[in-house]
């Protein structure tokens with residue numbers, strides 16, 4: 001299937017590791033022009049080498065911490081430097097936030113900002129030029145936790161908030177030509193991931209988790225998430241507005 005992504009200008013926020021890096025590689029294989037954001041410059045350079053080897057039309061990176069910087073200013077700077085984006089992928093997020101369900105608002109704000117609101121703030125700047133051009137794709141990486149609502153309550157609630165944002169705002173955007181959607185991954189493993197060390201140790205938690213929660217009985221790969229993101233980013237997704245798609249090996 002020709003996804004028609006050749007030469008598209010793609011922003012990936014949270015691009016240096018894991019799923020985000022897999023997404024960059026996927027867009028590189030489609031010969032896109034990629035702008036990658038993360039905090040670690042050395043990893044962004046490694047990602048760039050991989051992307052160029054895979055066929056990226058262009059690869060640029062910007063070192064930024066979206067929890068520390070003014071995210072609207074960052075978005076303005078990116079547009080001034082690179083132009084309006086065809087595709088934006090927001091991948092930053094983690095379940096490794098406070099697990100204290102009776103914790104203070106500060107903990108909840110932190111989890112919400114990291115998993116949803118920092119990206120939403122960037123969208124306030126990145127989406128209007130897409131509306132003007134009557135075309136664009138904004139894809140968030142949520143989590144199947146948003147649907148199953150178990151595990152860390154602060155993480156699951158933040159991702160559920162993100163999915164609600166995608167549904168409600170995605171409907172508003174649907175007539176404009178801008179498609180807002182998300183992927184909800186199940187557990188994904190890769191070198192350096194949360195699960196990686198348990199897999200390498202042959203830890204019993206791995207069998208326990210997979211047999212109880214992931215019917216496919218294995219972890220997903222960044223590439224399996226990237227494949228769906230690429231489809232969403234293409235014109236082939238033209239009837240998929242405001243949707244949150246599970247890619248989770250039959251999470252249960």
Ligand SMILES: NC(=O)c1ccc[n+]([C@@H]2O[C@H](COP(=O)([O-])OP(=O)(O)OC[C@H]3O[C@@H](n4cnc5c(N)ncnc54)[C@H](OP(=O)(O)O)[C@@H]3O)[C@@H](O)[C@H]2O)c1
Nearest residue numbers: 014015016017018019038039040065066092093143187188
């Ligand atoms: N892995 C899973 O099993 C799984 C399952 C469901 C959903 N998800 C979701 O998928 C997304 C990616 O997960 P992952 O496991 O691949 O995460 P990861 O390995 O921790 O990678 C996160 C990426 O975001 C960047 N990042 C983190 N904090 C940042 C910040 N403050 N500012 C800018 N960049 C930042 C990281 O690079 P730097 O450290 O260099 O900044 C890295 O490139 C997350 O939203 C996660 O919630 C993952």
